[in-house]
Each structure stands twice: as structure tokens, then as C-alpha cells.
Amino acid sequence: MDIERLRFLLENVKSGHTTIDDALKDLKNLPYEDLGFARIDHHRALRNGYPEVVFCQGKTEEQVRIIMEKLVAHNRTVLATRATPRMYQEVSKSIPGARYHELGRIIEFGAGVTPKKGTILVISAGTADLPVAEEAAITGNAWGHFVEKLYDVGVAGIHRLLDKQQLLNTARVIIVVAGMEGALASVVAGLVDKPVIGVPTSVGYGASFLGLAPLLTMLNSCAAGIGVVNIDNGFGAAALASAIIRSEETES
Amino acid sequence: MDIERLRFLLENVKSGHTTIDDALKDLKNLPYEDLGFARIDHHRALRNGYPEVVFCQGKTEEQVRIIMEKLVAHNRTVLATRATPRMYQEVSKSIPGARYHELGRIIEFGAGVTPKKGTILVISAGTADLPVAEEAAITGNAWGHFVEKLYDVGVAGIHRLLDKQQLLNTARVIIVVAGMEGALASVVAGLVDKPVIGVPTSVGYGASFLGLAPLLTMLNSCAAGIGVVNIDNGFGAAALASAIIRSEETES
Amino acid sequence: MDIERLRFLLENVKSGHTTIDDALKDLKNLPYEDLGFARIDHHRALRNGYPEVVFCQGKTEEQVRIIMEKLVAHNRTVLATRATPRMYQEVSKSIPGARYHELGRIIEFGAGVTPKKGTILVISAGTADLPVAEEAAITGNAWGHFVEKLYDVGVAGIHRLLDKQQLLNTARVIIVVAGMEGALASVVAGLVDKPVIGVPTSVGYGASFLGLAPLLTMLNSCAAGIGVVNIDNGFGAAALASAIIRSEETES
Amino acid sequence: MDIERLRFLLENVKSGHTTIDDALKDLKNLPYEDLGFARIDHHRALRNGYPEVVFCQGKTEEQVRIIMEKLVAHNRTVLATRATPRMYQEVSKSIPGARYHELGRIIEFGAGVTPKKGTILVISAGTADLPVAEEAAITGNAWGHFVEKLYDVGVAGIHRLLDKQQLLNTARVIIVVAGMEGALASVVAGLVDKPVIGVPTSVGYGASFLGLAPLLTMLNSCAAGIGVVNIDNGFGAAALASAIIRSEETES
Amino acid sequence: MDIERLRFLLENVKSGHTTIDDALKDLKNLPYEDLGFARIDHHRALRNGYPEVVFCQGKTEEQVRIIMEKLVAHNRTVLATRATPRMYQEVSKSIPGARYHELGRIIEFGAGVTPKKGTILVISAGTADLPVAEEAAITGNAWGHFVEKLYDVGVAGIHRLLDKQQLLNTARVIIVVAGMEGALASVVAGLVDKPVIGVPTSVGYGASFLGLAPLLTMLNSCAAGIGVVNIDNGFGAAALASAIIRSEETES
């Protein structure tokens, strides 16, 4: 239930088209009760202003489709992250407008938040980090931000980064996606004076211990100004970046 | 090596003033040499605008004093974090204007950045988390931000948090400092739609494993929009918060 | 060996019917031998009164069927946990009365303990936690307790929990099933004054480390009154809940 | 916000006394504001009925004294756990009625909850586990329960346990405190059909890894009906035991 | 090359049927050179007196067959541990006398060491531990020892163990195979005064962490006299048991 629908309800109360008792019934159950958890998210969406998101990992293809059907009915934009191609096939049966971002493993419905505002720069260290980087990029875009990408920038190629000083300068927030030793986040944070979000990835082998190595690297960074999210959590990084950009509206 | 110097080199090759072998040697090391990177750093220093900070842990009292003397000579504001009372005694011998924040373990010199801008809300879970919370609060203040505090808000007392909805609403960034199980960061992030910085602390015992428990809790939070810093790293949280607030100037 | 048998032995020594060496041999092994311990076990079986349970994980389909056949012959109710659909197919060949709870992965035979007594409230954090939550719910029901469910209550939707104050109030024991960061157990324990059983789940990814994160969270909870069971151990939680409810009969 | 206030708001919208925009603002923050949550807490305070507890670890002697002074003014019974002898000296300056349990490291003020109800049996494995066992025993007693103790029962001396079958039978809840390998909890849970609370301790060395070994042992117990609390958390075990005993009043 | 073949060589030297140079050639290259690593094992077999063993895990079916063919040519008994049924099919193509122990996952060729000597008692905690227990039992038998088995003796069924006091008394060495919490090794070591070999298994889930839990349990046992081998290492336990039994021949 977005803000427009709520305003519409109140206007109907005022005009008498809706009785107070009917409105009460709607409002009382509004945040969570009736239709199950979908409504909770309505409430959250109302306050948060960003599109609904389904985390698909561990769900069946049917579950993903059913949840998306419900959400699509009440939201302009819906994302489903960690979605497999087969999940998309299932979803597209009943939601023809859904699109699939294969590399980023995201099913997207709707046009995203507009107008766009603020630039998120997504930097990734290696080819294998791309799925996580794309998850961040697509999410950031759908939530109403400009997204720039700087991919395949290993620590061994720092000069590539430096040449993009312009990009580094114009971004509001920088997301650094890196597996293996994850040193890239420290290097980037040493070059700029803006919020850097580190996303360690499970890319690597042996003593990377499924992403523990880059996670610890980013947490221990000697460069200040890095906030770290969970291993492989491209979505979370974009959510934080979006919150950072929108936070300036707070001030009055 | 800027484009002019490169052109000059090639012209010398063409004219024969430089042998091909000498030019080859120059070009082989091309991307990193001379002034290129120093400029970046200079640039960073200019833009950063925040006070110098000394991390005292693992240094002797004399080392802290000597370093502070040098910094005080060229900076309006200097902070020394993780400083013991004896370090402060040593420092105050030669820097009479230095003040000591005992709870936050910070020696502060100078007036801090002015005018102030943007509000950081620092929330802490328990009494034992206060040194870390204060480290964040003092740093945020010295770096030119308004700081509000909401201390001793355990998960068992969520209503305290909710009662402060006004505070939650006006802050630009929220820092949540919590040890033991660290659940507070998730709860706060579930209530607001703004950037939350989680600072796990080593407060606790047994299976807290020196802060590992709240660190994992915050990284795995089901609420989006949390960036995590190192265990006990109050300073780092304030640095990230400051970068977030200042980032809006970036945009043009 | 009870006191009468001991006296008899000594009398035989005195009278010479038993040699000292034979008596020594008997006495050396005194505390553990004869019927002592068997009796305990018998006693335990009598008092336990709960249905037999088979843990299917790591067993073949045939093994599960054979074990269930034996148990069904001597028990009114038998549960088989962590059972796959194919295990159920195999079991239903020879035990037509067996039912399968697909979500909770349990094969159930018999009517369960009656009359029912005491209410167990099972709360779960996310959709992916449902198999574990159902394992707890079905077990609790089969063992003779009323079971209420409150599913999909993330930390971000605490208000849902609060609206169910009535449910929270009437339950004797509350089981909280949560993966990712597992903060829900702390929040629930902060709201009630009754035993809370925390079941961390392996739901999550990255730094959840297969359930380590919610496990540590629950163990370090700042709210008192939480007992934690193994990761994904819905059955164990129900067993503990059942023991808690039945424990009041102990008192005399 | 109760239903009456919501109706009142809508009537004001209808009558025009409240603009739609003002109503919208109110409704947006609906679930958390006013008195709702405070009431819960009040409610909890009323129902809890157990004495206030101060966790002293990490606090200064003065802090402990000041906190206790405040609590003593409004509570009949106050406990301070993990208290050092010097903390007690400080506290006894201004609270002459305070007593110190040296082994259990608890400062106790007041007579405890009366009348007593329900028996907690505290079993410990070794001499070095006594401080944790005593912390549990003293807390259980102060909170209004009978406490029986069975100390120094290693796995190598199981027969001692069996001889106390009477004790095992009359207890409502059994707390098992064990370090090193922590196997005692499994053995006890195998002998009884009542709730067992496992408290791993940091007693041991080498591969005990500060209590990790007994913690894992207890969590993986093949005997059902064990709830585990944090390493060395004797207080938490008693709190859970108390909640279990009091839970039977819930039922109506 | 067993001791008989070596004696035969020396007798031929003595009698002149083999020249010293030919014998030298044989002996000089004896320990490792010629045929590759197979010969090393010959040498080891000579000194160690036990049959050759192939560890199949990580090898292809063909590799297992080829290695066994070589070993069978020079040894009376050969074992292949961690062998799959398909490895056995491959091996039996060229070694018709090979037998397969499916539960213990061992291919055995030859009659084993005779005459038998000394009794190894293999105790296991649960059904799922049987493959490891059988690996130990078959190996112990093939290496020339009597093997008694006591399977499915959980900590919850200690009386079964106690009832078998006779078995416990006659064994020279006891191997305890246990997963989950692994407490059984402590219990057994508390009942007897003879060497106990603990074999933690990866049986379990969640906080068993693939066998870490029982491994730590056994290492921290409060009962003296336990030696621990690697997780799931039934073979290693039998090898140690065999060395213990044979060690008495050392003395003179």
C-alpha cells in the first residue's frame, strides 16, 4: 500500500464514500495481520520508499512465483535476488513483464524508482566477482540511483583505478566487490574521501575459507571509512548505498 | 608522467636526443613514477579536511608525545585514540592545550572542525560498550558533526528506542555499538530507513569469542542497510559516518 | 547390587562359603555390574512416556523401514525425523498407517500422546526456517502438547510479535527458530518471562558459516532465560519443551 | 495507538478537523509510537517478580556501588554477579546489609523471593567448576527456589550420580556445570526425563579452547532435552531454570 | 619382500647359488628405487610385519586396481580402505580372490596375519558410526587380532556397556567410535584401566562441524588413558591397537 493509496482512502473517508468503520477495518489490520507477511512489507515499503525484494535462495520455483505475483499486484517495482534461470521461467509464466539479469541473478519487474538521484560506483576486483557486483549494480539502479561500473580492477592494476579519478570523484558512494585477499577495498578507501562499502566475495580457494579472508581484510583495513557487508551480499551493499544517498533528505 | 612529458620523450627519440634503449627503460616503468601519485595524495589531504588522528595502542608514552608534537605544529585539530591516562600525562607536558576524554580514551587538541553539519546518533547497548561509543561520539564531534547519544538501550528495552522516534528521525547516520549478541543493530535498522553503522564490541565472555559473536550477528543481519566496522572500532564508525555526511557535497 | 546382596556376600565370607579371593573379585567390580543400571533404564523408559523417534539422516531407505517396523510393533506412536519423501514411500509399503509431513520432513505413525497438555508456541524468523520450525511443531504435537505457530516474524517486524501478546502470554514454552543473525530469540526473551528455547538454523550464507552466527547470537543473548539447542535441531527443541511442561508433575 | 484513538483520528478527518496530510503523517509512524511498548515493559516488570541483577564484569568498583545503591532503594532483593572481593568492600561501605558469596562471586542484598517453590538440582563435574555452579545455586535460591547440589561428579564417577537417584527424581530442573569435555550433561540427560540446562565452563586447557569443547559437546548431545547457555553463564542457567519453574503458573 | 624372501636370498648367498654382486644389486635397491613406491612398502612391511594397505579415497578405479595388482604379487595380505563398490568391481576383474566388506568399505585380499593374538574391542555409539567402526574391526582382524564388537552403545544406554563388563575385561585395547558429542570415549575410559583409542566421526550436523565436536570432546576427556586419532580414521585406530598388542614382543 503506497502513500497514494493511503491518501485515497482518507479522501474517501472525508467525502463519505467510505464509512469510518470500513476505513478502521482497513487501517487496523494494515501493517501485518490479514494477508500474511506481504502486508508487512507494504507497510515497510510505505515508510522506506524502496521497491519490494524477494530473496530466492532456498525457495522453490513455485514459491518464488507465488510471492512475486502477490507483490506485483501492489508494487510498481519488485526485485527477486539470487534467482536461477528456472525460477525466471516459472515467474514469467504469470508475470510477462518480468525481466531476468542473468549475470546478476535478478528478476526485475517494473520501471524502478524515478527520477534517478546520486551515483553509486561499483568496483570489482576479478571476473569471478561479477555476479555479486551486478547484483549491487542492478539493485542500485532499480532503487533510483545512477550506477557506474569499474570492473576487473585487481590490486596488481592500481593504475587503472587512478586513471578513473573522475569517476571516483563524481560518485556519492563506492561499492568495492572483491574476493581472494580483498585488498582492493583498502586501496580504494585510501584514494577517496567518501563512503566505501566493502563486499567480500567467496571467490577464491584454499585459505580464502569461503570468503573469510577478504572479510577479515576489509574489517581490518587501515584506511578509515569502510563499512563491510556480508560475504557475497551485493544486494545489501546497494541497500546501504541507497540509504546513504537518501539520507540527505532527512536533514531539515 | 603527464601527457606533455610523454610527448617530450617521443620528440627526443625522434630527434635522436634520447636513444631508443633509454626511452625503453623510461617507458617500462611508466605508470607509477614521478608526481602522479603524490598529487593524488595531496588532493586527498586537501579534500579530506579532517583532523589528524594517532592510534596510540602499541605505542610508548614517549612515542605518542613526539608524534602529537609534530602534528600539533601543522594542524588545527589532532586526536589520539586508545590513549591511556599516562599517555595523556606525557602529552600534556609539552602540549598544555590537550584535553583528555577518559571514558572514550581520546586525547584531543584544538577546537574541531566548524561549523558543524549533520547529526550522528550513537546508540549503545550496555554500560560496558560506553568506551567504544564515546570514541565514536568524540571523533564525530571533532570532525564537525552534531552528535546525539542514546546509551544503554538493550534489546530487552526496545521501547526506549521507540520512544526516541524523533531522534531516530532527525539523524543522518546511526552508529550502533553493541557487544554480547549484537542484535541491537538489526533492530535499529528495522526501524529506520537510513544508513546504520554497526560496531561490534569485545564486551561479553565465553562464546562471544572476543567480539566474534556480535560481528557475525551484524554481518548476517536480515535488515538491509547496515555497514559493519571492526570490533571495538568506534573511531572507524565515526570516520565512515563523517564520510557519509560529507559525501553529499560531492554531487554537482 | 543392593545392600542385601552385599550382606549375603559378607556372611558367606565369614562362614567360609566364599573364599576371600572370590569375594575380592566380586567387590572390585561392585558399583556397575548386575541389575543396578538396567533398572534405571527401565525406570526411564516407564517414566518417559513419549513416542519412539528415529533420526533418519544418514540411513538408507531400507534401514528406516526396518527400524520403523520394529518400533511400530511395540509403540503407539512413532516419529521418523529428517525423512525424505523416498524414505516415506519405502516405509508406507509395510506401514500403511504412516503419514508424511513434507515441510517438517517427518514420518508419523499413531495418534500421538493424549490428552494434550500445555501450549508450545513456535516462532520462526523467515520462510526458509520453516522446515525446522515444523519439525519442532509436529514433534511437540505428537508428544501431547498444544502447538501454536507464529511464522515469518523477522526482527524488522517486531510489531507483529507485540500484537500477539495474547499468544505469548498463554504459551508455557516458546521455541524461536531463526537463521541469519538469529536476533529474534533475544527480542522474544526480552518480551516474556517464560522459558525460551533458541534453535539457530543453517539458513543464510557467507558469514553465517552454516549457522554459527545465529548460534553465537543466541548463546550470547543479553536477555536471560534462553536455552539453546543444536543448529537446525527442531526436534531437540520440542523434546526440551516437552520435558519442561511435563516437569511440573515431578513435584509432590 | 489503541482502536479508540484511531477512530477519533478518522472522525476528525471526516469532519475536517484534521487535514489529510496531518493524518497521513500520524499514520505513517503508527505501529511504534506512544504508549504501546512502554506498557509491555511495565507489564514485564510486574510479572517478572525477580530481583534486580547487576553484571559486574568490566565495571569499576565505584560503578558497582553506585548502581547497587540505586537498585537497593527500590528492590527487596538485589544480586551483583561476577563481583570481586574489592567490589564487595566498596559496596559494603554504603550498603551494610550486603553479603558476599566468595566462591560464587556474588554480592547479595535482601532476603530473596519467598516462599520458595520448586527444586533446582545443580550438578558440577570438577572442583574448578564450582564458581560457576555456585553462581547458579545462589541465584536460584535468591529467586525463590529450593536448590540441591551434587558437586564433583565426573564422568569417571557416574555411580555417584546413580546413587542420588532420589535427588534426580525430586528436582524440577537440573543444571549441569562442566568444563573439559563436558560429557556430564549428556550422561545426566540420559538418566532423567526432565529439563536439563547445560553450562559449559572455560575450565580446562589446550584443546578446550576456553570452553569451546564442552560447548560443542553439549550442543551435539545425543540425549534429547538439553538446553545450553553461554560458557561460564551460571546466572543464565538459573534464570532459565527459574523461568521453567514459574512457567506453570501461566496455564489457566 | 617379506622376511622369508630375505632369508632365502641370504641362504642362496651362503650356498653360492647367488653371487654377492647379484645379492648386492638386489639389496642396494631394495628399499625404494626400482619399481617405484611399491618397494618402499615392501621394506616397511618387512620391518613392520603388517599387510600392505591402500588408501583409495581420491584415486580412480583404475589406479586402485593397478596398485593392488602390484601389491598382491608380493604380499600375502592386502587391504584397500575407503573403497567404493565400483572400485571393487574393477579390482575383482584381475584379482578374483579379493573380497569386499561393503559396510566397512574395504577390499581385502588374502587370509590375514595368523595365528591371531590379542583382542581388540570396537565400541560404537550409533548406527551411523558403523562404517568407521567396521573399518577398524576388519583391519584389526586382518592384522592378526581377535576383534569383538559392541555397537550402538550411546551415552543414554550406558547400562549396555556395563552389562558387558566381561568383554571390557578381556580386551587388550578398546576402540571407541563416536560422532555427535563423542562422550562415549570418556565414559568407557572411566570404566576400564586399559588403553582406549578414540575415533571421532563426522556423524552429526550443525555444531558438530564435521567431527570437530567429538574430536575436542575426546581430546579434553577428564578420564586418563585415551589416545585420539583423526576424524573417521577407523584404520588408524586399528593400526595403533595392533601396535599396542605387538609392542609386548619388544621387551626382552
Add this chain to the structure above:
Amino acid sequence: MDIERLRFLLENVKSGHTTIDDALKDLKNLPYEDLGFARIDHHRALRNGYPEVVFCQGKTEEQVRIIMEKLVAHNRTVLATRATPRMYQEVSKSIPGARYHELGRIIEFGAGVTPKKGTILVISAGTADLPVAEEAAITGNAWGHFVEKLYDVGVAGIHRLLDKQQLLNTARVIIVVAGMEGALASVVAGLVDKPVIGVPTSVGYGASFLGLAPLLTMLNSCAAGIGVVNIDNGFGAAALASAIIRSEETES
């Protein structure tokens, strides 16, 4: 209570010097009841045949003295391991016959078990491993075995080991004490065909992680026939070695 005292009691019953009721009283309470845990150990001593041992770590000096006084009254030999010099001073006040092994940190009372039987060879890798090695050596000697020592044999000095082939050959059991990487146990087990007991030590730094490194090394040894005890557990190694040597009496 050793076997002689038990025989004496029975003879008195037979001869009539002790009434059956008096004997009953003695025997009934024998294993554990009356005087606390000291009696349990009497019983254990009876069945196990080895001297009493006190583990001093975590006990006060007074506690050690009191426990030793009780044990000395009923035992020919008593050991106190992990004893500090100050504990010895306290003990020697009331037990003048006690001796202190400073390097091995053991207080010894009595002559030890005689006659001696079987040789234990204790090998240590470095100087810093000596306290653990000596703990093993002194215990083995006190429990009635010959002890040979081969100290400071690092992996870099394997030839020292090989030169002692005679020593390796005559020992019944070999205890290898090694910190840092702990490879010595593998090397020794590769040279002999007898039971090897590995004792990882906490000697080392950095990635030794307090003994985890040598612990894992020994558990994963590619040489068969190694049983591992807890980190720094020299006593446990000697206890296992003693059980191995005594186990041969079992057979009949």
C-alpha cells in the same frame, strides 16, 4: 584403599575381628559417599592400580595442600601435576616427604610403584617442550615404568633420532612431545613399529594458535600408529603409556 587393605578387611570379617555390620558400613560407603570425592579415588585406585594424582591448575595453594594431606594418608604414592613452587612450599609444611620436580612442575610423594616394568621413551622436539616432556617422564616413572629420554630432537636433526635406534628398539611405547609444527611425531612413527603417543604443546607463536598447529599435524599424520592427547598433556600421555604396558596382563 588398596587391595591389601580390602583383603585385610575381609580377613577380619572371616576371623570375626570385624562384625558384618561394621564391614558393611565400610564397604557400602566405600566408593564415594562419606568423605567426599577422596573416596571415589580410593575405589579407582583399587581398580586401576596407579597412584593418586591431583591436577593443581586453578586450585589455590591451600586447596592443594588439603587434598594432598587426605590422599597421603591412604596412598603410598601421590602426584600433584601443574604445581607451582609456592604450592610446593605450602604442601611441604605438612608433608615433609614431598619432593618437587621444578621443570616438570610435579610434587611427588612416596616411592612410586615397584617393581618397575616396561620402558617408555620420551622424545621432545625443543627446549621449550621440556616441562611437558618431564611431566610425562616423572609420571611414567612414578607409575612403575622405566623411562628413557631423548630431548631436543627437532625435525632438522633427524640423525640424532636415527643414531638412537637401540633406544627406539627397546622401548615399549614412545611419547613424542612437540610444539611449533609437531612434525616429529610423524617422523618417529615412520621409523618404528610400536605405539607412538603424540603430545602437541602450546610452544610456538603466531599461527601455532596455542598448539592447534601441532595438534592438527599429529592427527593428520600419514604414518599409522599415533594416538594423540590434549595439548600440553604430558600426564595424559604417560597415563596412556602406562595403560598400554599394563594391558598385557589382561590376557589369559
Add this chain to the structure above:
Amino acid sequence: MDIERLRFLLENVKSGHTTIDDALKDLKNLPYEDLGFARIDHHRALRNGYPEVVFCQGKTEEQVRIIMEKLVAHNRTVLATRATPRMYQEVSKSIPGARYHELGRIIEFGAGVTPKKGTILVISAGTADLPVAEEAAITGNAWGHFVEKLYDVGVAGIHRLLDKQQLLNTARVIIVVAGMEGALASVVAGLVDKPVIGVPTSVGYGASFLGLAPLLTMLNSCAAGIGVVNIDNGFGAAALASAIIRSEETES
């Protein structure tokens, strides 16, 4: 772009066949810009002098083929490590000259660096370590070094190693590849006085924890002169060995 092509460009500038502006354009973008990441590697190849390498793990067969096609166009030698047989089939479609080393999992194109220089000795502990050892050996050979192999040298067969003293003596660098307990690296480093590179492998089971055990063993080696690379990183070991051999040219 190798050194020859760069020299050619400069000669064209000198001779006037290329204008300075055209050369500038080439050179300015040289290290990274235009064709994507392939050029970075050109630059690196130029400075490093070794062939291009593709790390195939986590890439699709098509991705591997496309990357190799680009690299083959500009390099004399290209290696693709961690390549599956199906990747090779795909690659060989368009690069007929590519060869596949099945055991070492490497696709190799080109003749390798010549002339050869310096000997790398690759020692491996067990058969299962061969893929990693071969990865090192093939890489070392392709990068222009002589490679000697000494495979299947377990700690139990140290004499094999000693017999190869000649090999040990002539090598410039020794790479030791070992899983399980990894003690071989210590033993080798104890025998020689030259750089030893330890490669722990994930070969093993149970407490090897996917290679953690040999990793810690090698890091804690009591023998000086060992540098350790990541678990299973045969390529990295060869790269380090190659850098060591080439480093002597540095000196002037």
C-alpha cells in the same frame, strides 16, 4: 605487447614512419584502457617477462576460450590453469596448437620461455598431491626453468629423499607439495640450505580441515627458510620459484 613490439614502435617514431601523435595515442592508452583487461596483462607481461596465465576455475568454457583467443594473438606462450577437459575441448576448437596436461589441469599454448635457466625441484608427498605438483612443474617449465620431480616421498620414507642428495644439491629452489600433515616441508628444509616453497594441499580428510592442517604445519616449521603459498596453489609456488631464479639478474 612485448619488448620487441615496443622497440619497433620507437624505431618507427625515430624513422618518421609513425607520427608522434599516433605513437602518443598508442602509448597513452597502453597499459589498460582500450581493449579491456587484456592490455593490462600486456603491460604486466612487458615488465614481468613471463607468459600470460588464465585462472579457469569459476569461468565457463566459452569464457576460457574467448580469453585465450585474445591472449594467443599477442603472446608467444599462454597457460590456462585449473582447466577441465571440457574447457580444453572448447579451446582446441579455435586454438589447434593448444596442448592439455590432464594431471596438472593446464592448457598450454606455445613453446615456453627459452633458453631455460635454473632448476626447480618439485617434491610431493603422496599420489593425491600430484595434480598440484604437476601444476607447479608445468608452470615452472613453461616459464623457462628446468624442472626435476621427486614424487611420492612421504615422511615415512625419508631415506628416499636422502638418496637423492644430488638432486637436492643441484636445484636452485625446492617446491614441497604436501597434504595431510604436511611435515615433509620441514624435513626437506632441515636437509638443505636453499629456498623451500611449501604448498599445502587439501588432500586428506577429517581434521585436515581442507588443508588447514598442512598450512599451519608449514607456517610453524621449526626449520628456517620456508615460504608458504595458498592451499593447492601449485601455480603460485612456481611463480615464486621463477621470481627467485630470475632475481639474480637484478643485481648489477
Add this chain to the structure above:
Amino acid sequence: MDIERLRFLLENVKSGHTTIDDALKDLKNLPYEDLGFARIDHHRALRNGYPEVVFCQGKTEEQVRIIMEKLVAHNRTVLATRATPRMYQEVSKSIPGARYHELGRIIEFGAGVTPKKGTILVISAGTADLPVAEEAAITGNAWGHFVEKLYDVGVAGIHRLLDKQQLLNTARVIIVVAGMEGALASVVAGLVDKPVIGVPTSVGYGASFLGLAPLLTMLNSCAAGIGVVNIDNGFGAAALASAIIRSEETES
């Protein structure tokens, strides 16, 4: 046992001077006995040519003095690492020529190896890493190498590194000492084509976990050519660097 001795043995068998049984006994222990291994060691000592080193950690002041006295009697240069000032005081009583490097915690006796050869560059990340860096520098110097230092080069100040291109170019080996996140080693290895030795340090706090973070970072470096030594092991890094420099003499 060399070939002559073996021939002699066989001749004695042939002639009857040695019985077959005696010959068998000799041959059974063949590969390891007499002079073979001692020679290796002798050989190693001769070739090593580097000063004796005492690792002082865990030794008493007296032990250090006694060991140094012995070594000083037979060696031109002796180092004692991890030495405290009080150890130095003790040592200087009897060895007046000993010098103490306070920052590097090394006692040095003698002039070191001369003439010097090959340059080791020691780079450190932060002030707190200096003790480890100095340990490496002093050792490298004493062992006969030129040592250059580049201290306090954090990842945030990469330009400092780049400005020292000349230093990077002339060094034979580079040792990088870094705590916290340890990213410096990756950055350095990305800039040069020569062996880099990474020394993680325990400098840091929280999620650095005593050096685990930089250790994992360095092991997972995406830049090839890094060998890692134990946490804080400056000495080991210098030993490896020295072996690398001296290795070129090997070739003939």
C-alpha cells in the same frame, strides 16, 4: 651403511663368519643407521655458513646466557632473537662483546658474515610493525646481506612506495611486514617482478584475531610471487631471503 660395508656383510655370510640370523638383524635396520645421516648434517653445517641463532622466547635469562656462552665459544657470530632487556643484562655479564638491538629485540655477538652480498629490502606498513621489521633487518645484515628499509608505508600511502622505484629495482628480495589487513604485500608484489616474502604481524585488534587476518590476506594474494612466513616471524623471513640470495651459488 655404504656399499662397501654391505659387500663385507654378504661376504661374511658367504664365508660363514656371520650367521644368517645376525645378517638379517643388521639388514632389517639398514637404511638409517651409521654414518649416513650424520654426514648430511655435517654437510649442512659446513654449507650453511650462517651464524647460530637462539630463540629466546620461553627461556629463562639464565638459560639464554648459558646457551650463548656455549655458542660464542665456537662461532664467529651468534644472534639471540626475541630477547628481553633483562636477558641482555644477564648475557652481557659473561659476554662483554654482545650488543643489544632494543627495537628488534636481538642480542648480537660478532661481526656478522662478510663480505656482504645481495640487497634485502624490508618494507613495513605501520609503526607497530617495526619490531618485526627490525628483527628481519638485523638478521639479514648479520647473515651477510645489504639491508635497505622502507618503513611506515601503509596502503593509504602507496605513492611513497612508488617514489622509491629505484629501491624496489635494486633489491634482490623484498620482505613486506604488515599487520591489520596486510594488503601491502599484494600491492608490492603487483609492482615488482621479484620474490616477495610476506610477514603478517599480530599488530591490530578485534577481527585481526592476533594476525590471522593479514596471514589470510597474504596467502590469498591475487599477485603471484609471494611466499608467506609465520605471524611476527621476522627472523624466518630474513632466513628465507638469505637462502634466496645464496641459492645462486648452487648452479654450476
